[in-house]
Amino acid sequence: xxxxxxxxxxxxxxxxxxxxxxxxxxxFRLLVDELVxxxxxxxxxxxxxxxxxxxxxxxTTTGVRLSDPSPIVVPILxxxxxxxxxxxxxxxxxxxxxxxxxRDESTYEAVTYAxxxxxxxxxxxxxxxxPMLATGGTLVAAIDYVLExxxxxxxxxxxxxxxxxxxxxxxxxxxxxxxxxxxxAVDERLNDQKYIVPGLGDAGDRLxxxx
Numbered sequence: 001x002x003x004x005x006x007x008x009x010x011x012x013x014x015x016x017x018x019x020x021x022x023x024x025x026x027x028f029r030l031l032v033d034e035l036v037x038x039x040x041x042x043x044x045x046x047x048x049x050x051x052x053x054x055x056x057x058x059x060t061t062t063g064v065r066l067s068d069p070s071p072i073v074v075p076i077l078x079x080x081x082x083x084x085x086x087x088x089x090x091x092x093x094x095x096x097x098x099x100x101x102x103r104d105e106s107t108y109e110a111v112t113y114a115x116x117x118x119x120x121x122x123x124x125x126x127x128x129x130x131p132m133l134a135t136g137g138t139l140v141a142a143i144d145y146v147l148e149x150x151x152x153x154x155x156x157x158x159x160x161x162x163x164x165x166x167x168x169x170x171x172x173x174x175x176x177x178x179x180x181x182x183x184x185a186v187d188e189r190l191n192d193q194k195y196i197v198p199g200l201g202d203a204g205d206r207l208x209x210x211x
Contacts, residue, residue: 036086
């Protein structure tokens, strides 16, 4: 497992506004979109490409294009939906799948309730979107889910992570597969209710309101 923490003043600024409890949902959604675009730049640094010959107005040259099969972007419902546009803005040719996982508030285990993914992900690069890497259980379940379907390598893009969640992920994944975690920040800890401290609250509720 590889961890990349984005180090940029714009990332820090946008994350600070997201943390503020007085930031309204409309502003929160806009900032998540902008922040994910910045994180996507780092997350796609090793996206697979292949040579492509083109002709410019001056001469012929060889550039690159994204390789086939195209990457697949998978937001983890529901909060991951708020990250989708920021990610696909960077790789508009990517396919999009959806995975519904939610945390059982009594056991803190991840429970799957929806799946709109191809059965066969052989040789695919997968980008998982989940705002909060808290306990790590949801992300472990999602990574296992796509690897079982043949995904070649997996990158998870998160706004925040905790040391506890990263350890759970590393213990579960280790070096057996190529998994990259890209985050805006690693926060201090989890509290007794398994929320990230200092965190930014429930990302889904702050994006869409309490349902």
